[in-house]
Amino acid sequence: MQKAKVRKVSTDPLTSKLPKERKEQLCASLGNVDLTLLYKASVHGYTASAFHQRCDRQGPTVLVAYNSSGYIFGGYTSVEYAQSGQQITDGEAFLFSFQGGACSYIKVNSGQYARYDDAKGPCFGQQLYFCYNNQSVVYHQGGNAFNINTSSMYGNDTQLSECEVYKVEQEPEVSVEEKPWRNVLWTTERRDELMGLIKNYKPLMKSVSRVRMLMIGPVGAGKSSFFNSINSIFTGHVTNKAMSGSAGTSLTVQFRTYPVNDGREGKPLPFVLCDTMGLEEQSGAGLDIDDISSILQGHVPDRYKFNPMAPFQPDEKKSSRPASLQEKIHCVVYVIDATKISIMSSKLEEKLAATRRKVNTLGIPQIVLLTKVDEACPLVEEDLQSLYVSSYIKTKVQEVSSRLGVPVSCVLPVKNYSQELELDLNCDVLLLTALQQMLRLADDYFDDIRPVEG
Structure with missing residues (x-):
């Protein structure tokens, strides 16, 4: 096999928890991109400040959360974090959930309220908050940007065992x-x-x-x-x-x-x-x-x-x-x-x-x-x-x-x-x-x- 493009290998010492097959699924869903780990809550802390320090101005990102019930879930946003205090329009945003052999995706309904970009931790549609109040939990409240079923998405298990954020890099090796x-x-x-x-x-x-x-x-x-x-x-x-x-x-x-x-x-x-x-x-x-x-x-x-x-x-x-x-x-x-x-x-x-x-x-x-x-x-x-x-x-x-x-x-x-x-x-x-x-x-x-x- 010849390679059309050669990419540099990341020397980041952080170790991803994301299984290889799940990473490949996410990469394929985003157009065969590459994921680079930016933030790992167990290493950097379950705090909004640690998240923003590592993830602001990084372009498109994927958040991946894990709980003790075996769910791997999270969301993608094509708009970078910047603590702008604004509602973010993102028609490409989506949520996902992997559990056992099953996988599901939830597309944003309109994109107009896909995210709220403030100094708090990451959230999607002002409905689903990760590392809520600087704790290792996920919190869900009402909203209609995404059609979220908490039972099927993360089994109603709100305690996170890990939370990671990856930079989405375009033009992968082909x-x-x-x-x-x-x-x-x-x-x-x-x-x-x-x-x-x-x-x-x-x-x-x-x-x-x-x-x-x-x-x-x-x-x-x-x-x-x-x-x-x-x-x-x-x-x-x-x-x-x-x-x-x-x-x-x-x-x-x-x-x-x-x-x-x-x-x-x-x-x-x-x-x-x-x-x-x-x-x-x-x-x-x-x-x-x-x-x-x-x-x-x-x-x-x-x-x-x-x-x-x-x-x-x-x-x-x-x-x-x-x-x-x-x-x-x-x-x-x-x-x-x-x-x-x-x-x-x-x-x-x-x-x-x-x-x-x-x-x-x-x-x-x-x-x-x-x-x-x-x-x-x-x-x-x-x-x-x-x-x-x-x-x-x-x-x-x-x-x-x-x-x-x-x-x-x-x-x-x-x-x-x-x-x-x-x-x-x-x-x-x-x-x-x-x-x-x-x-x-x-x-x-x-x-x-x-x-x-x-």
Whole structure:
């Protein structure tokens, strides 16, 4: 193995109590970072002054606490401690808990009140205080920045046996594979070939003029951005037709079917990308599984506005007739943020599992788009052509394959257009390759049901 970057080995005499496997989980959840121990309460004291002396102005940090009941728990903040006396907004903050073989993550609800930065010890959301009143305890009080269940988070055992704070260091050591683990031609000729194949594609079923592909995924993963990126390639410049962004809740509130034209005034291409409200872990929020079922079966009309509190109810007259094959979904595309895989909550994972079960019963093929690969790996950020020699991205592909229960061959890393003003050859090749695979899977679906339609 070659190494893309070499890091200096820390000579800090402090000994971390964090087990290796738990450290690896935390590092992976933060984008393959490195953790450097700054503060250890048993060494420096369970005091606010000792904490601030060691941890102020250190950038992003992870606090890890331990109790005699076997829980390892704490939180991450991307905003440094500075004793500013201000409410801290931090949309990236989260809490975590490890106990036995179980692990759970709690994302911040809004980020607006993620922390209060004063001269006291560390706290999260003014709800969870560590080393409270200069004692070796954790203290919980009411608040809604995080949905905290003290029983599941630390077993209601408030006595700490240890408390540590780690500096989160970005751009870790990145391993480079000796050979690419997938072969890609990063050439203009390959991009043009893919565009030609997609333009000339015809569904196997004569009754279907355009393949309908449904994009499903958490809020902010890049569903709308993927359509914008594909539309940009065939338009010839970067477009932003579908609303996209990084809000805490879904910007897409309607079911939208987005056709793509061959050029600005060209004919429609043989596929439609269907965008949905984002999946959210809370019950009564985000896209409902019943709505997904209705979409898959072709009952939901374009521009239908989702209601998280009540699933779609089809029109009685229209529901009396079955939807045509043209109206149904022919391929399901899960869109997953590569930087968030390891902190995916159990509730969100359960929603995805329920969705997969429903899709499986209908025999619809499924594929995964792994987005934001450049943000997940410094090597890829520097050069997108390094994607398939990055061992880190390879592990992320394997991880999402395991979590979502799809073959590794059906997990495709991509980079959507987000801040670019001009098209990029490497982005185009990845995006078009993914789209071609979707069309191939749709053909597999048509081939499977062709005898039934005939």
